[in-house]
Amino acid sequence: MRRWGEWVFWVVVAAAYFLLPSRSMLIAEIATTALFALSLDLVLGYAGILSLGHAAFFGLGAYAAGIAAKNGYGDPLLGLALAAAVAAAVGAVTSLLVLRGSDLTRLMVTLGVASILYELANRLSWLTGGADGLQDMDVGPVLGRFDFDLGGRVAAAYCLIVLFLAFLFVRLLVRSPFGWSLRAIRGNALRASAIGVPVNRRLIAAYTVGAGLAGIAGALLAQSTQFVSLDVLAFHRSADILLVLVIGGVGWLYGGLVGAVVFKLMQDLLSQLTPQYWELWIGLLLIAIVLVGRERITALFRPHAAPAPAE
Amino acid sequence: MTLALETVELRRNFGALAVTDNVSLKIPVGARHALIGPNGAGKTTLINLLTGVLRPSSGRILLGDEDITAYSPDRRVRRGLARTFQINQLFADMRVLENLGVAVHERRGMGSTWWRRARAEADVLELAGRFGLTQVLEQRVADLSYGQQRLVEIALAFACRPRVMLLDEPAAGVPEAEREDILAVVAALPEDVTVLLIEHDMDLVFRFARSMSVLVAGAVLVEGSPAEVAANPRVREVYLGEGGHG
Numbered sequence: 001m002r003r004w005g006e007w008v009f010w011v012v013v014a015a016a017y018f019l020l021p022s023r024s025m026l027i028a029e030i031a032t033t034a035l036f037a038l039s040l041d042l043v044l045g046y047a048g049i050l051s052l053g054h055a056a057f058f059g060l061g062a063y064a065a066g067i068a069a070k071n072g073y074g075d076p077l078l079g080l081a082l083a084a085a086v087a088a089a090v091g092a093v094t095s096l097l098v099l100r101g102s103d104l105t106r107l108m109v110t111l112g113v114a115s116i117l118y119e120l121a122n123r124l125s126w127l128t129g130g131a132d133g134l135q136d137m138d139v140g141p142v143l144g145r146f147d148f149d150l151g152g153r154v155a156a157a158y159c160l161i162v163l164f165l166a167f168l169f170v171r172l173l174v175r176s177p178f179g180w181s182l183r184a185i186r187g188n189a190l191r192a193s194a195i196g197v198p199v200n201r202r203l204i205a206a207y208t209v210g211a212g213l214a215g216i217a218g219a220l221l222a223q224s225t226q227f228v229s230l231d232v233l234a235f236h237r238s239a240d241i242l243l244v245l246v247i248g249g250v251g252w253l254y255g256g257l258v259g260a261v262v263f264k265l266m267q268d269l270l271s272q273l274t275p276q277y278w279e280l281w282i283g284l285l286l287i288a289i290v291l292v293g294r295e296r297i298t299a300l301f302r303p304h305a306a307p308a309p310a311e
Numbered sequence: 312m313t314l315a316l317e318t319v320e321l322r323r324n325f326g327a328l329a330v331t332d333n334v335s336l337k338i339p340v341g342a343r344h345a346l347i348g349p350n351g352a353g354k355t356t357l358i359n360l361l362t363g364v365l366r367p368s369s370g371r372i373l374l375g376d377e378d379i380t381a382y383s384p385d386r387r388v389r390r391g392l393a394r395t396f397q398i399n400q401l402f403a404d405m406r407v408l409e410n411l412g413v414a415v416h417e418r419r420g421m422g423s424t425w426w427r428r429a430r431a432e433a434d435v436l437e438l439a440g441r442f443g444l445t446q447v448l449e450q451r452v453a454d455l456s457y458g459q460q461r462l463v464e465i466a467l468a469f470a471c472r473p474r475v476m477l478l479d480e481p482a483a484g485v486p487e488a489e490r491e492d493i494l495a496v497v498a499a500l501p502e503d504v505t506v507l508l509i510e511h512d513m514d515l516v517f518r519f520a521r522s523m524s525v526l527v528a529g530a531v532l533v534e535g536s537p538a539e540v541a542a543n544p545r546v547r548e549v550y551l552g553e554g555g556h557g
Contacts, residue, residue: 172426172428173425175428176425176426176428177412177413177416177421177422177423177424178423178424178425179425180412181416181417181422181423183402183404183409184405184409184410187404188403190400191396191467193383193384194362194393194396194468195413195414195417195467195468195471196385196414196422197417197422198385198386198422199385202423
């Protein structure tokens with residue numbers, strides 16, 4: 001995205017926070033989803049690893065922060081750090097499975113890992129609350145000063161700031177030599193290794209970082225809603241986040257953010273109009289995007305994108 | 312004679328078939344050595360063995376004094392063995408600058424640097440100058456002409472600053488108008504870089520190579536200078552004369 005475009009984007013985000021205080025919970029939710037999508041963009045859009053189980057790390061982060069808060073470690077930042085560490089550790093271990101084989105194998109393995117964690121969380125009800133969800137979390141004030149309020153003002157600010165910092169981190173990452181090597185691997189893994197790129201090590205690193213960021217997103221949800229249910233690990237969460245990323249566009253950082261805004265607003269708006277059928281409209285949007293071509297809409301903001309083909 | 316690259320009784324079987332059959336090559340430092348052979352002679356398998364894409368059934372590969380037989384492909388590159396591909400293998404969605412940058416970063420051991428922006432290193436600009444790519448540095452590789460892509464292909468391998476460079480049919484598929492550019496670049500490779508050229512095009516081989524090996528059915532049939540090889544009746548029979556079976 002061009003520099004002025006980036007400024008405009010973040011100014012609009014800040015303005016939304018100050019101008020729409022009544023929608024604070026929705027803003028917090030969008031920011032959480034955006035961070036989750038951003039983490040998947042790093043894994044899929046830059047490292048080229050197709051995942052249908054990214055919710056595994058989101059859920060791990062949510063439970064890590066939730067269980068910590070329930071057991072007297074309610075400091076939000078401590079919760080984030082813990083969530084990132086747990087999710088990244090599991091990401092690093094499972095990356096060894098994920099990196100074997102082709103796209104289809106990866107889909108199945110990521111799906112499998114997420115399913116196992118879901119069942120595990122279901123079974124270990126003494127720890128996770130099982131199907132009833134994790135209750136009685138006691139989340140402390142952010143930085144020891146800002147208590148989470150019912151209106152969600154603190155939650156929204158907190159989620160947005162964490163999203164912004166995580167975004168800056170990922171932006172730096174993908175523009176660094178490390179990020180270039182990821183794009184090279186995604187473009188042509190055979191050649192990448194033929195110019196000396198240790199392909200597997202790089203992919204493990206990217207997958208681990210992506211898992212850690214997803215964990216942070218999960219922790220944000222747990223802390224801002226003070227509740228964790230099995231839903232954080234559910235299959236539809238993995239599928240939805242892929243949808244969010246496809247709506248916004250894979251591999252340009254803002255795709256996850258734009259996708260999260262569009263997806264959540266549509267969900268919010270349409271579920272009021274047609275509570276049962278809002279997913280129908282999301283489906284139609286998706287088809288429209290594929291047919292019309294998102295390139296033409298986003299080409300405006302992208303520095304190196306090829307010009308949209310003329311009719 | 313110091314050797315840059317040596318294979319010792321290298322063998323690779325696919326089932327009962329020996330696709331590479333006791334190949335012992337000795338390639339001295341600074342050589343311009345061509346490897347020729349009819350289709351199916353095992354040239355591609357030999358390259359894959361040298362670069363580590365395939366593991367040999369038996370035998371050893373030495374790069375200088377170092378036994379690299381068990382090394383992964385990327386480790387071989389970092390030890391100084393780089394290759395080009397018969398069909399371009401590039402990062403088509405990335406700019407020329409980024410293509411070369413990735414290779415330069417890896418060579419300088421900063422490929423995992425994540426905490427600062429990548430920029431056009433001096434090495435990248437120098438490479439672009441050598442390969443005539445300065446004007447197109449900011450362009451996406453996919454938008455270049457085939458000849459220019461071919462130059463990027465060779466530049467990528469050279470960016471690894473190899474001691475030994477394997478060129479797999481460098482002029483393959485290049486239109487006549489751009490062919491001389493490729494040949495000039497190949498001819499201008501520094502003398503201390505050892506070049507192993509795998510080629511079909513006899514014109515290019517005789518112009519460029521100072522020594523050559525003829526591979527037939529996985530084994531080395533003849534070795535010598537181009538003149539010696541060209542004069543060898545067995546070679547004429549299986550390959551140059553096109554009279555034998557291909």
